[in-house]
Every structure is written in C-alpha cells, then in structure tokens.
Amino acid sequence: MIYFRSDYSQGAHPKVLEALMKTNLEHTDGYGLDMHCEHAGQMIRDLIGIPDCGVHMMTGGTPCNVTVIAASLRPYESVVAAKSGHAYSHETGAVEATGHRIVAMDSVNGKLAPELIDLAWEEYEDEHTPLPRMVYISQPTEIGSVYSKAEMTALAEKCRARDMLLYVDGARLGSALTCEGNDLSIKELAALCDAFYIGGTKNGALFGEALVIKNKQMNDHFRHMMKRQCSLLAKGRLIGVQFEVLLDGGMDSIYFSMAAHANRLAAILRDGLAAMQISFYSDSQTNQVFPVLPVNVVRSLEKEFFFYEWAPEKNGSIPIRLVTAWGSKESDVSAFLNRVRELQKKA
C-alpha cells in the first residue's frame, strides 16, 4: 500500500524524535514555561523579525483557532471565513462553542477576498446583528491554493479599513512558503496579519503548532485563555523541543526542506496527471493534489494506494485528494502516475 492519505498519517521526522530522546530526562517547569519553549519562541521571533510578539506552543490547529478567536473577540463579535475554511468546515462548531458566529462565505478556490468581506458586512446593521471583527483565512487554503503577496496585502488593507483583525491558520504554512509561485515571505506574512501559526503536526512534528500573536491586546492574558480552552499542555516543552529542531537553520531548516520536498512531489503528480489530460477539483499549488478521475479508475487505484475521495461522484467521476508529505518518496509518485497511465490505456 502506498499512502497519499494525509500529511499526518506518520509520526515525526527522525530528528524530532531524536531531540525528544536527548532531552527526555531533563527536569523542566511545566506548561510551556521552560528553556526549550523560550528558545523556540526566540528562534521564531528572529525568523519573522518581530522581537516583541507572543509565541505560544499549542497542541493542535483547532486549539489555535479557537483560543485565538475566543481571546480576541468581545461576545457580540463574529469571524468572517471562507465556507471551506477549517474553522468552519471541520471543527464541529468549536468556535461557536465559545459564543461567536462564523460568517461563512462561498469562495473561489478556497480563498477569501476583500469583496467577500464587504459582502459579509452586508449582514451587519446595528445592535441586532453580530459585528464582524476578525477575518480568518488559511495559508495555504484547505484545497491547496496560496494567497499571493498582493492578495494578502489587499486583505490586510481591507481589515484595517474595516477595523478587523486578520488571523492566518498556518496548519500547512511550510507548504505555502516553499511552493512554486509563492511570493510572500514569512516576514511579510507576519507583518500583514495580527496573528498566525506555524503548523508542526502536518509537517514533521509528532504534534504541535507555534502560535505567533503580534497584536498586544490579543496576546493579553493569553495563557489564561489557553488553560481555559484546554490547550495548555503539561509537558509543554515537548512542543518547544520539536520546534527547536524543526526550525534550526531558519529558512534552511528541515521544516522548510520537508515542505519543499512534499511540494516537489506534488508538482510531479500534478504535472504528470495534467499531461494525461486529467482535470483538477481545485487550483492547488502546494502538497495536496485533487485530480478528478473516472469512478472505475478510482476503484482500481484504491487497491494499491490510500487516499480520500474528496467529494461525491458527479457525472461518472470522483475528485480525490492526494497528499504528499515529508515521508513520501519519489517512487510513490512514479508508481501512482504509472498506474493511472496503465488504467487510461486500458480504457
């Protein structure tokens, strides 16, 4: 079986495990108040060039999204997001559980745009309607697309004009930063938004995300919010240790080389499938590929490859999702392309 199931189906990059091994018997303070978390935080501040931002080691992406939103908004304020955004589409109402509406917008290619923010504001009138106060986006999006520098700048300007906070879900941030065509550096991203996170779970960590909060008000008493929202890990240092290894070397670290590797394999997949005249469900630039394949091809492929069907069958075809990761091999990709080629020939 060859796996294109997800970028969190394996454990961690061996160097991550090695570091956990090496630091295992150290005694440290709990709850992220240790030298490893402090050091990792400092590495991140250096990487993004913002010396005084908050950096918090979080257990997962949903905890990041929920804790940031609950910490940032007053009770009557809402979040604007794409309907495909993870916080709306795959978190079981965890944001609403903290009392806030997500105004969910239909979007093109998974991206929010300034016009969609204006459209969301059409629902606002006065004290009878929730006040939109934060924009939630994912970079890359859940279907693999990437905001360009121009797009992100336009969003940030719209947010400033509307007095809204801009928060970026970076579950696969490495993949966005290293993909072909990306023109938005991590420093530029950090400069444009109020908060974002650098996802570890989907890029070589056992688990853990590094949440960066620039906005002072959002960061105020944030550790109280982490505890209240069940996202403060007792052995917080585990996340610090992982990010120390992942980001060692900055833009030359394994964090970015793993992401680049996954992107490279995805590009091969994409190019190979396109060459076979196969169309795609979304315009992904990163480590997810969404070919639309005939049902019988999908059924055959399922016997050798593990992947998800992404949407229901339509006109005899099914969009599937192929995810490459740090652990994927070039041979996996060749095997897949070869098999599709064979199946096409048979047909």
Next chain:
Amino acid sequence: MIYFRSDYSQGAHPKVLEALMKTNLEHTDGYGLDMHCEHAGQMIRDLIGIPDCGVHMMTGGTPCNVTVIAASLRPYESVVAAKSGHAYSHETGAVEATGHRIVAMDSVNGKLAPELIDLAWEEYEDEHTPLPRMVYISQPTEIGSVYSKAEMTALAEKCRARDMLLYVDGARLGSALTCEGNDLSIKELAALCDAFYIGGTKNGALFGEALVIKNKQMNDHFRHMMKRQCSLLAKGRLIGVQFEVLLDGGMDSIYFSMAAHANRLAAILRDGLAAMQISFYSDSQTNQVFPVLPVNVVRSLEKEFFFYEWAPEKNGSIPIRLVTAWGSKESDVSAFLNRVRELQKKA
C-alpha cells in the same frame, strides 16, 4: 405622520390594557405559576387540540428562539435556517451565544425547503462537523410569505426522515393564519412541528409570546432553561392575562380579528400598488408589503409616512417595507395609495 413602521410601534389593544387594569391588585404567585398563565395555557391547548403539551409565557421572540434551541440540542448539534430567518439575521448571535451553529441557507422568498435541508446536510461528515438537528422556520417568514400546508408537511417529513426537530417562529403567526390563501390551520401546524410560538408582541399585546412545546424531551426542565436564559418574568401573570384576553373566543378572538384586519389593509395596499404597475421585493401574503419605488418617490413619501427602507438603492429604486397592524386605519392606506398615485402622475 402616518405609520407603517412596524407592528410593535404602538402599545396594546385596549382590551388587553383593560384586563391588566382589572387584575392589577390580585396577588398571585410569581414566574408564571399563577391561574392566569394556567388558564391561558389551557385555552391554547384547547385551541390546538393537544391536551398534554407544554405552554410557556415568554417575554419576547428572541427569548423563545434561544431558549428552545438551547434546551433542545446537545452541544455539538446545529440548527438549519434560512439566512433571512430572524434567529440568524436579527438576533446578534444569541443562538451562537449558547454554543450552537446556525447553518444559514440562501432561500427563495424567505422559505426553507426540503432541498435546502439536504443541502445543509452536505456540510455534515462525521465527528469533525456539527450535526444538524433542528430546522428553524418562521410562519409567516420575515418577508411576509407563508408556508402552505403542502410545504409545511414536506418540511415535517424531511425532518422526520433526517431525525431533526421542527421549530416554528410564530412572531406574526396570527397574520399567517388569517391571510388570504392560507390553507394551514393552527391545529395542523401544531400537529406537524415539535414546538412553535404564538406571537403577542406584534399582534396587540404589550409584550409576550405563548410558546408551545409538544415534544416531551424538549419540554423537560424547560422552566430551568427559561430562568438560565433570562426569559422567566417575575410577574409572569402579565403575559397570561394578556393571552386570556387575546385568545378569548378561539378563532373568533381579537387575536385573529386584529391579524385579519392588518392583513386586509395590507392586501389593499398591495393591490393598489400592483394596479400602478409597482413591483415588489418579496411575495408577501401577510401584513407586510415590500414595494420597490423610485428614490424620489421614496423621499417624498417619507415626509408624510413613516416606514423603513428595506434594502439599499439599486438602479434608482429602493425596496421599502410597509407594515399594517391592529391599530392601522383604512384611511391610512388610502392616503398612502393616493399619494403614490399623485407622485406617479407628476413623473
């Protein structure tokens, strides 16, 4: 100034005030545990032909919606509603404040339909998504349309098939039940849904709505929920007394004659405007009329009539909302139609 602003811009029908006067010095138990509330509850049970349902005297429509939803759903469950539904469009996220998502659907003429419920379910996958468990509709809708018996039956059947609860916001229920073309009686409505309320605020009461809960599980400990959700009035009997008067005589009561009166005047407005080739923003059958008028006509009318602009200007025209109520007079309606006619001639 002539008022078509809303159906809650005046106080109460004189008979309501009279009853409050007459019972004013009675000593009763607080919080709705008095003979008037009990009696009004019994009158309602008789009216709808369901002897064992819960009837609760509520202070307003938002308290009804929020308390019912919070009482009925488990934390991970969501409500499906039209985007124009009051609970989504005009309650400042009060439902989300109790931790539940409203899945808000674009709809035609303000109505939900079985297909839209199916569409909402497309967002559901598994434990990563909120579970749709209740359908919220308004009868009539916020833009005046009315579900027919066939439409309401289809919704109820879809709910049963999907294991969902059906809740009907009856802020203007009298208006739906007495409008021309209505073929759904209050007994039939009650039989089809799990809970609904008979709105008093918008039909001759000072304030107050009578909430009917047939579903035993939804009604369990409901008074605890009322107190928790701030919707238990100390002098609850005030609402009971009002409904005793309003519903005295059943279908021949002032509750229904007031609604019929408002509907009749709205029909005159509607017919008169249609005769002038004026088009409408929505297909209202009840006491709200939404003509689309040229900007300069609207500006002139505003000097003599009080009404709301319902949506922003588009192509030189503005949809306005005219509401008739128990206190509206036929002469108000004639005056309006005459003035429009004059303004049309001038142009």
Next chain:
Amino acid sequence: MIYFRSDYSQGAHPKVLEALMKTNLEHTDGYGLDMHCEHAGQMIRDLIGIPDCGVHMMTGGTPCNVTVIAASLRPYESVVAAKSGHAYSHETGAVEATGHRIVAMDSVNGKLAPELIDLAWEEYEDEHTPLPRMVYISQPTEIGSVYSKAEMTALAEKCRARDMLLYVDGARLGSALTCEGNDLSIKELAALCDAFYIGGTKNGALFGEALVIKNKQMNDHFRHMMKRQCSLLAKGRLIGVQFEVLLDGGMDSIYFSMAAHANRLAAILRDGLAAMQISFYSDSQTNQVFPVLPVNVVRSLEKEFFFYEWAPEKNGSIPIRLVTAWGSKESDVSAFLNRVRELQKKA
C-alpha cells in the same frame, strides 16, 4: 388571606398603569430608542448627578446581572459574590451560562466585605485559575440588610486596589435608600460603583429595571450585548414610560414613597415581633422581615397569611419571610401581630 408573600405579587402602582394607558396609542421606535426611554434616562442621570452615564431599560433583574457581567468580563475573569447573592443563589447558573465563574463566599448577614474579597483572591494563582475581576453585591441584600456608606466605601476602595469592577444589584434599591438607618444616598452609591440598577419590578412597576453604567468600557456596545443576551424588549418604551412616572419628582417621587411605605410597615412588624421576644433569622433593615417562629405557630398563621418558609425547620422553629410592599396596608400588619400575640398566649 393577607399577603406577605413577595413584593412582586401584585401588578403596578395605579399611576404606572395610567401612564401606560395614556401613552398606549403613541407610535414610537422600538427597542428602547424612544422619547420615553430617553427622558427616563435623563431623569436618572439628573437624579444621580452623572450626566454622561449609560442608562438602559431592562426587562428584569437577572437580565441586568447577566448582561452586565457578560459585557464587562473577558472570558477567563470571574465574579466575587456572597453565596446568598441573587446571581449565585437564584439564577440557575445564568452567569455561568455566559462562561464566567461566580466565586461564592460565605458571608455574615448577606454582605460581602473587603476581607471576603481578599479571601476570594486566595483562590487565584496564575494562568491556572480564573482572575477575579468584578464584585457583585446587592443593596439591600437578599436578606434585607443594607451596606452603610462606610461599608460601601471600603468595598469600592478594595475594588480599586484590586483592579476590580463594582456592580450593585438594586432589585430593591428604593427600599435601601429609604430605610431607617441608611446613610448612603443614591448619588454616593452611583459615585462609588461602576454600574447598578434601580429595580422597578419589586417596587411598583409592572416589570422593568433601569440599569446605570458609568464605566465607559462596560457600556461600550452594550445594546449589542442586550440583544445577544435576550434582554432587549421590542416595545422598550413600556419600561421608559414606567420609570418616567415612578421617578417623577426625584427623591419625592412615588418610587421612594412606595419604598418608604413598605419599610415603615416592615419596621412595625419587626418592632412588634421583637417586643414579643421573637428572634430573627437576619438583621434586615428593609421591607423583608425574617422572624423565627415555632412550627405550630407557623402552621396556624399559614391559614390566614401568605408567606414563605425561608429555611428548613430547626429545633422546632422555622424562619419565615414576611415581605411588605407598596400595596401592603397597616391593617395587614396589625392583623399579623395580633394573631401571633394570640398564638403566643395560647401556648
């Protein structure tokens, strides 16, 4: 039957009903944005000598408490209150429903004191504990006692020292302000706290409380919070109209004369019972009296008088609660005292 059951068992002072009658057919804007609410608000600003505070017409006491707390606190902050405080003891967890803990302190005579606030802070450590941020007290307390000027000043100073907000539940504020021994004027009270309300429901209104918010941050977007917390009444003017009548004349208004009347009758009850060597459950100074009576005396009295047993039997005696109100008569009080005297003689 003679009633000492509660101060909300009757309707409203006749002048209140009269005013509702007189204004009944006026057309006004909804949701408290009308001339009556504005006028009543101005009357209150004049009365307390604070020209720029927020005044909001609320439907009840629980809505006041809950909306103020939810609007004022960040999610991880808590409220300190006496265990007997209404927000803890009789609101079904409505405060916790908004996500905030009430740190409930055992107290003497129903009052919080600076030492109890310090004691509550002993539960605070760091991000693992909720941060106490508001003090909730009732003036008078739920068992009738009244904070003196010195006591209230000490609480306010403690709050300032601890960076806490001071909120005063004034469900029976009239009773505190007019009771014998009170040395704290409404202006002084207003000057010492961040927010308080003037209770109407328990002093001659049909329903309604006037909430005063001095603190600018607490008042920010408060009307959004009212809608979100289900405490914005459609015909808000009903509350405005009532307070216009109740407070007409300021300290000489019927609001204060009704309260003084009830206090005077309660004092007669208290003195009469004390003269019979009867002891009291609490040291009430206002319109509630809590005599502790032998079980058989209670059983006899129950046949002619309506009152609540306040706590379970203990050593053959039961504390009962007698409440006088604007509608109580001196003859009611004499009848009660005579009956107790007779029952004592028999024994």
Next chain:
Amino acid sequence: MIYFRSDYSQGAHPKVLEALMKTNLEHTDGYGLDMHCEHAGQMIRDLIGIPDCGVHMMTGGTPCNVTVIAASLRPYESVVAAKSGHAYSHETGAVEATGHRIVAMDSVNGKLAPELIDLAWEEYEDEHTPLPRMVYISQPTEIGSVYSKAEMTALAEKCRARDMLLYVDGARLGSALTCEGNDLSIKELAALCDAFYIGGTKNGALFGEALVIKNKQMNDHFRHMMKRQCSLLAKGRLIGVQFEVLLDGGMDSIYFSMAAHANRLAAILRDGLAAMQISFYSDSQTNQVFPVLPVNVVRSLEKEFFFYEWAPEKNGSIPIRLVTAWGSKESDVSAFLNRVRELQKKA
C-alpha cells in the same frame, strides 16, 4: 539540584519513547481511529472487566474533565466537587466556560463525602437554581489522599440515590491503586463510577490520558464532543501507542510498577520526616508529601532541592510539596532526609 517538583517535569519512561520510535513510520488513520488506539482501548476494557465501555485517548486531564462534563450535562445542570478538586481549583474556569457551575465544597483532606453532597443539594430549590447532576472527585485527591472502597461505595450509592453521575479524575490513578492501604481495585472503581480516566501524563507518558466511559448516554457522540472541545489529537495514535506500552502486562505493567516505585519513595520521605517530629499539611498516602517546615529550613533546602511551596507561611512555617515520580531515585530521598536532619540539628 534534586527534583521533587512534580511528576510531569521529565519526559517519558524510556520504553514509551522506544515504542514511539518503533511505530514512527507507520501510516495510520488520524484522530484516534487506528489500531494502536483500538488495541490500547481493548487492553483497558480487559483490565477493568467491562467489555462494552467507551475508551478515548485524550491529550490531558483538563480536556478529559471538561469534555466529559460538557458531554454529560444538560445546560442547567451543575457539578459538585471539593474546592481543592482540580476542575475547580486549577483549570481557569474551563468547566464554567462550557456553561456549567461547579458547586465547590470545603472538604476534609481533599475528599468529598456523601454529607457534602447533601450539603450541596441544600443550594437547590427549583427552576431558580442549577440542578446538581454530577459528582467530580479525584482518586487520589490533589493532596494525595485516597478514597477507600467503603468511601467510594458510599459516594456511588449517594449518587444513585440522588440521580447523579459519578466521575473520577484519575490524573494519578496509578498512584492510588498501588499505594499502601489502598483497598479499591481498578475493577471495583470502574464498577462504581460512570466514567474515569487513567492518567498517563503524571506517570511515565509523554502526555495522554485514557478516558473510560461506561455510561452509554455520556458516551453518545463523544467524539463529536472531543472535536468541539479541542481535545481530538490529529495523530491520536501517539496516545494509543503509549498506553499499549504502559499497560502491557496489566497490573504487572510498567504503569503500575512506576507508580509503586514513586509511592515507595514517598513513603520513605514521609516516614523519615515523621520520625523527625515533622507534621504534615495533608494526610497523603500517595506520591506527594506535604511536610510543614520552618521558614529557614525551607530557605536552605531550596538551594539544593526543587519543590513548590504549597501554601503561604503561617506561624513561621511553610507547607511544601514533595513529589516523587517514576524517575526519582532512592538516593534523592536519602539526600533530602539527611539534609533536613542536619538543619534540625543546627537549630
């Protein structure tokens, strides 16, 4: 420096890391739907002798407590706990964040007792008060004491009599089960309560707790609740893998031998200190020891040993907390006792 700071200041037992290493490159389903979680769950069902209970792999203790409570209670229901219970004392109001009150009881030795549950019920009256519905206890308690079989049985019976759920926080369950004097087996514990968890974080895991839910209604849709409450880990298998190792061999597994080791060292500490006539802050039977030492002794000890001061100074003495863990050595304990002996002699 010698560490008695906490039982989560080091990483994991070497065998745990080894297993994570060995399984690192396996591809599995995410979110706990993998063979390791399933296997660990089965091992636990076998260990407790309950074949059909739910077992969920959780990231930490607070997520267990909060998710269980939020999943089990209707909105108006409350939890009864000791004031020293972790869910009340050290979780920043995370339970209240889900809308439920914790009725916090002063207790002796950190334990709840049937009488305290009755006392909590004295706060309940009717719809004006939250309904106590769950009892939360910790085994062992936060200050090291252990419920005997008789005590736990009495609690369980009281819960049944009161129609309450019994939930046991087992953050240090291994320590309770292996301490001297314990007479309550894990099977008996499981039989008596509705849900409990087997804590990994404080006994040799990197992180993770195994939550056992016997009660079918509490377990219904529990995975939805996990996601909603931010406690569903993407690589859930990490927790499964750890529990497979920890519990391999059942009562003879390293889970129990680590706990027994820590208990044994704590007992040596306790006996040694008692022999020096030193008194204790609590009657701990497990791996926490709370000697009360003169301030100057504490100050001297702090130079060589790491521990927490547990409560403020009183009469010249300070209660400190010494925690032993799987990684503690007998020589650590001897060193501590010798140093105290020396300091006593000097005095």
